[in-house]
Each structure stands twice: as C-alpha cells, then as structure tokens.
Amino acid sequence: MKPLESDAPLIVYVDVKSPYAFVAIRPILALEKELGLTFDWRPLTLDIPSYLGSAEKKKGKVVASEGRSQKTWNAIRYSYRDARRYAERQGLVLKGTEKIWDSSIANIGIMWVTQTARNRLENYLEAVYTPFWRRELDIEDVSVVESCLETAGVASDGFAEYALGGGRAAHDALQAQFHPAGIYGVPTFVIDGEILFGREHIPWIRWKLSGSAGNAPDIAYEITPC
Template sequence: MAGTQVVVAYTDYKSPYAFLAKDPTYELERDCPVRLDWRPYILDIPSYLGSARVDNAGTVLEQDRNAHQWRRVRYSYMDCRREARKRGLTILGTQKIWDSALAAAGMLYAQRIGDAVFRRYHDTVFERFWKRDLDIESVNALAAVLSQAGADGAGFAVEADALRDEAVAISRAAEARGVFGVPTFVVADEIFWGREHLPEIRAMLASA
C-alpha cells in the first residue's frame, strides 16, 4: 500500500515481556498505515541473568546466579504477572533457561505460508509456552502447532535445522544493528526497546 511504513518487531518466545508486547504490536498494524516485519531475536539469558533450574514447587535444583541476578529475575516475573493479570493472560515462571531457536525456526516457517498461519502459530506458541504446556525444544511439538495453524508440520521437521540456522543468523544481524533485547522495534532505523515505546511509535507514524 502506498504510504505504508515498515516496523521491524524483534521477539523471542521465552521472553515474558515479548509475550505481553505481542497483542499491542498487532494493534499497531491494525490502527496505523504500517506493515509489521516480525523477526526472531534469540536471547542469551545466561550471559546477563545467569541460569537456574527449578522443580514444580519452585525449589532450586541447580543455579549459576548471583544475588543481584536473582532479584532481577524475581522482579521481572512479578512485573510481568502484574500486567498479565490485567489482561487475563497466564505467565508461569519457567523451570529452566530454554533454547528458543527451534521455535524461532517455526516462526520463519509459518511466515512463509502466510500472515494467518503465522499469527495462529505466534499466538499458540506464546500462550502455551507460558502455561508450561509446550516444549519449544521439540521438533514434533512445534510441528504439531504448525499443523494446527494450517501449515505442513511434517515439512517443518525436514527444514528445521536450516531454519534454525537462519534464525540464529537473523539474531546476529540484529545485534550488529544494535539490538540487545526484546521486544525491540525498529522504525526508520531508530531503535525502541520495550512495549512502553509503542505510543511514541504510533505518534511517529501518525506524523510521518
């Protein structure tokens, strides 16, 4: 469409902040003359928040975090759950640091099929993962989600490794651009980190 701008939206399924940004980002495309270009950015959480594994009761089984990192992690979940309650969403703390590269590969696969399939996949992966109802490291589990979304799940299983490499390459390119976290939005080469910038992005689009 003439006059339509592109907003690049970087996301990662293992980020609760990216989950909370998903629907408001959809609304940006609904309300403004903009096309969203969703891209994966695979977070390396242990590099800045350490790592840990807990059981169903929240007992720490193993961990590599200092006290400051634990405080940040606990606050992050408290902050996200506070917002999630307002919107009727469920965010259960993860029991380990997940590798989301395969889920990002599924995102790329869904996008090739079309917007409707992508959105069904995107919504389902986020919602089920944060209910602890989806193994995002399982090719078969993600292939099943893709099939339910209207794609060829068996085809994804064949292409998963190559698409995973592509998702990693997109993440490295994002870092070269200055991206370091999610959700991150890029508008006319200007970077915005965090969903709190969406009103500012709306204003920019309206005045363009």
C-alpha cells in the same frame, strides 16, 4: 536479512521465552490491525546464561544455579512480577519457567509462518506463546512446534527439515548480527533505522506510523483489559 533493514514500516523482534515479549504480543498485533499495516516479525533468540547465568527449578525450588548472584535473582523475580501484572491485565497466565529454554525452534517457526502463511502469524503466536507460559509446551521439541503450526492453520510439511537446515542457518546468521547492530533484547522495534527497546514505546510507534501529527505521546504502555 540485515537487522535494521526491511521493506516493512516496522521490524518487530520477539522471543518466545521472553515474558516481556509475551505481554507485548497482543498490543503489537492490535496496532498492526489498527493501522492496516504489515509488520516484519523476526526472532531474536536470547542467550540468557551469557548475561544472567543459568538455573533450573523443580516444583518451584531451585535445584541448580550457576553464575547468579542474589542481586541477579532479585532482579529476575521482580521482572517476572512486573510482566505478570501486564499479563493479568490481558487475561493471560504467566508462570515463571523452570529452566532456561532453547527457544530457537519455536522462533524459527515465526520465520516459517512469515514466509509460508503470513496471514496466520497471529494464530501461530497465540498457539505457541500462550500455552508455553502456562508451562504446557515443550518448545525444544520440533514435533510440538509442528503441532502449534497445525493448530494455527499453517502447513507443517517440510518444517522439521527447514528448522535444521535453511531456516536454522538464516536464524543463526541473523542472531550473530544483533549486538554489532545495537540490538540486545525483546521486544525491540526498528523504525526508519531507529532502535526502540521495550513495550512502552508502542504509543510513540503508533504516533510515528500514523504520520506524526500533533505532539508525540509520552512513553507509556497501554493495555486494554479483556
């Protein structure tokens, strides 16, 4: 895969461990249905320690931290408060994670579903994202991800081998291309080769994919309460 190229009208990059991707999933899926289009969903596994440092909590208290200034901690706490507001508007629970997870297996699951049962992608995203952000899911355990696939109605036979073999190789090759291509976070959208970062671009994307009739909408994030 080339990071900026697809046969689909829109590429969507997400990461299971990103709170901002979590609160954007349902609006993006709703847009896909509204327009009757099929988006190209792809994983972007964030390397958080490389730019925000690392930390681990137990029972809400920090027990280990490396490379994080007080300014960084303040920014992280604010980002969670911000994302939590969007989650609550959708009737979702968003609890801050207690460690920095390796989300690559769960993200490789996105690739597996798009290749084997594309019509079940929404079910998989719901099966993995929602319990993970309630702190109920170990996304580093391949058997747990297999269970999420089964819950979503996706066959998991062969997934473990895929996650360690061809799927892992394809995932890692894609990750290596992101920064050179100008992609740094999630959710990121690519439309006609243009990169848009952040959920607030969803109204503009709707306008663009609908034919660009009339004035372009302001940059904003629309949420319909459940």
